Amino acid sequence: MSDLSKQKIVASVPQKGFLGHPKGLFTLFFTEFWERFSYYGMRAILVFYMYYEVSKGGLGIPENTALAIMSIYGSLVYMSGIIGGWLADRIFGTSKAVFYGGILIMLGHIVLAIPGSIALFFVSMVLIVLGTGLLKPNVSSIVGDMYSEEDNRRDAGFSIFYMGINLGGFLSPLVVGTVGMKNFHLGFGLAAIGMFFGLVAFMFTKKKNLGLAGTYVPNPLSPGEKKKVFTIIGLSAAVIAGLIAIAIPTGLLTFSSFIALVGILGVLLPTLYFVVMYRSPKTTAVERSRIIAYIPLFIASVMFWAIQEQGSTILASYADKRTDLDFAGIHISPAWFQSLNPLFIILLAPLFAWFWVKLGERQPSIPKKFSFGLLFAGLSFIVILLPAYLGGSDSLVNPLWLVLSYFIVVLGELCLSPVGLSATTKLAPAAFSAQTMSLWFLSNAAAQALNAQIVKFYTPETEMVYFGIIGGAAIVLSILLFLLAPIIQRLMQNVK
Template identity: 50%
Template sequence: MSATSAVSTPQRGFFGHPRGLSTLFFTELWERFSYYGMKAILAYYLYRTAAEGGLGLDKSFALSLVAIYGASVYMSGVAGGWLADRVLGGQRAVFYGGVLIMFGHIALALPIGVTGVYTGLILIVLGTGLLKPNISTVVGGLYDQQDPRRDSGFTIFYMGINLGGFLAPLVCGFLGETYDWHLGFGAAAVGMALGLVVYRLGRRGLGDSAATPPFPLPAEERGRVLGRVVAVTVGVVGVVAALVVLGVLGAEGVINLISLLSVLLPVGYFAVMIRSPRTTPVERSRVIAYIPLFIAAAMFWLLFEQSATVIAAFADTRVETSFLGLAFPPSFIQSINPVMIIAVAPLFALLWVRLAKRQPSTPRKFGYALLLVGLSFLLLMVASQGEGRVSFLWLVLMYLVMTCGELLLSPVGLSVTTKLAPRAFASQTMGLWFLATAAGSGVGAIVVRFYSDENAVAYFGVLGTVAIVLGVALVASTKAIHRLMRGVD
């Protein structure tokens, strides 16, 4: 039993769980509130006209910028995990990340135009990279590996994420769209500040869970390694900034560069793991089996992550934002998915328990997830036909179908990643799983440029059909993939 995992196991201060879970629950709730609150109104702020208080940017560029921001967030998690493992420890990484996120939202809340947007997004990307991958590590460290409360604790923690995601568009969206965009961003900053206060006040209850780096750099190497990391980072940022200033690389060029990186990074990870002498033949086969699952996940997230881009734009111009005589801002639409998660997740958990060993294999679940997310886009295709606005119930149905796909892929993907990971690359393979979202969002940053109200039918139809075709192919390949998984279900 390790010191980092046993420290709080006897505590029963939060629904029978360690007291530290309440601290992390509310910290993550407020961090997700800030993240989803800002994301709910970002696209609108970017492309709405100056008369509407927005920046008046080209809509396709605005949607692309929001998508590449999402890709950058997930790529930064790889670096954030490394810093926590080797230098900071999980607890400090969470706090420093929260501080950066708060300042990022403050930059967006200031009426300084595009400068505030770019400054804010960079700070939020860096902060989320530190906080997001490490707060889950701290949660896990509250329990011993054999503690029967462990899965229940993560379930409670996951509910905090969805509660924050539900409240965020309602508060930030209302303030931003009804009064002033900067008030909405300011509310996101206040949310993160509340999360930091909760974290500091309750940090004692975390004990030594992920308090120190599990694989710290030797003291004599720390300065040299960190110096190189900082030098390379500053160098890359400097080169990109110089190219932008000189006019060689425009804003779209930077987006294209990050999109390319979001694809090349996981390709490099796979190449290293497959060719490494530390990967056994059985593990190499499992890594190869993981490749089609990764591609399926990237395709799923490409469509799913358009909630804050294309689907938000569709809700803005093509959806009736009123029901039973009550009007609401388009940003409220983004609260539907968290509600669906909270309502449907227990049903899926019960289904898997009932099916037990008869439940579908992992590749088949991934295939079904693609079929469902493809179907959700085909529903939008049908809703897009004709002129005028359609009932928001179309989006309710779309999100119900999409959320069922999410529950078939997201939690299952986390589980199978830990099973297929080579022992020498266990932590890095978990980082690779999050790069599937980065790759999907990165490619999405290019794809969303093709959306407009005029071609909505073709846009949703093509993407939905591609996802369904890939889903059918994955289901048909289940036996071959399962053989490569070498005994992993």
């Protein structure tokens, strides 16, 4: 897209109207607030719905299998963002991608709200994975479209938008979790209503508030290319459907084999990205050095998210089965613990931003910040093994231990996640800037694909070993990364 087109888009957006920002930020703030309310509300009760007995309203899936499915689901959500980004860039633009994605997510939650079978459950998962892949990366792109490159409000605008994400993530486990733990299908129905509100906010305000933002197609397919692409998509869908129809009855496609397949994709996709970018003739010598520097940061990110994402799997199970939920005269829903991560981010993110600015030139380098993030992640798992060490694995644990574990991992997230986003934009080769951002999100997909393989080793009897090995590995990797930081920094070629 030309600079002239960018200026035309910015000029079409009313530049004042929401907290001193473009009016469109109101539209996107509440669209994403309700989308995250919907997504995190569903996620807060999903693992319980899977492994609770049928007599309690669940599906009766074995717990370890349910934990693995939850990880695979998270991995596929991040992988599908690549498809959503490509469709927006080449076929229908980001605005339509957000709308279509919201519809698919809402339909997925409606299917979950219908008491039914495991087959319906998997239909809902496909709808939500595809819908989130369309909506999640593209709604953020529209935020960027509203600001000119020189607009110093841009970072603050993304901060306000990020607050909407975390407000939705904070409130939904409290609302959907409270209702959903009593009746799962009512809870999923609330999640569907949340997404409906998000769609209404988007549809009824976008024309007035967003102007041309999100309506353009950056790199559209020609009519000939469209015909070819749609043919390939149609044939691929038919082949995949045929293979599934053969593989399931014959026993070739099972939970275990599917989990293994996604695990392979979780490693293979980012590896291919690195190889293609490094070997491309469009990549300069300086950019190749930066790609090498990015690899240990990517590995550290995978390790971090492998721990952080277990907040909705292993720690959710821990909250349900190992935690004393009657505390200070209140009965706590196990789903409420899912609100802790966004709550701590809302409270601590401004403090971290102030702290880095205060340090100025004295702040740690990017690799050192990553090492601190890994250190905190490892410590969060060491903390949660202490109750079993002190009191055994048979007694119920004070919920404050779980709160402390969530708090510590958020300290790590604030050292690593925003720093990683910024580093990705700086280290990306010019010819692969958007794809390198997709690569960053694949670190989360790889982490959850890895989790699907390892969560099966968790039981109350093995929890000390489980938390100890994973937490210890993260701490060792953090120390190694800290020691290698000067070398990585040199390879980054003046990027700070």
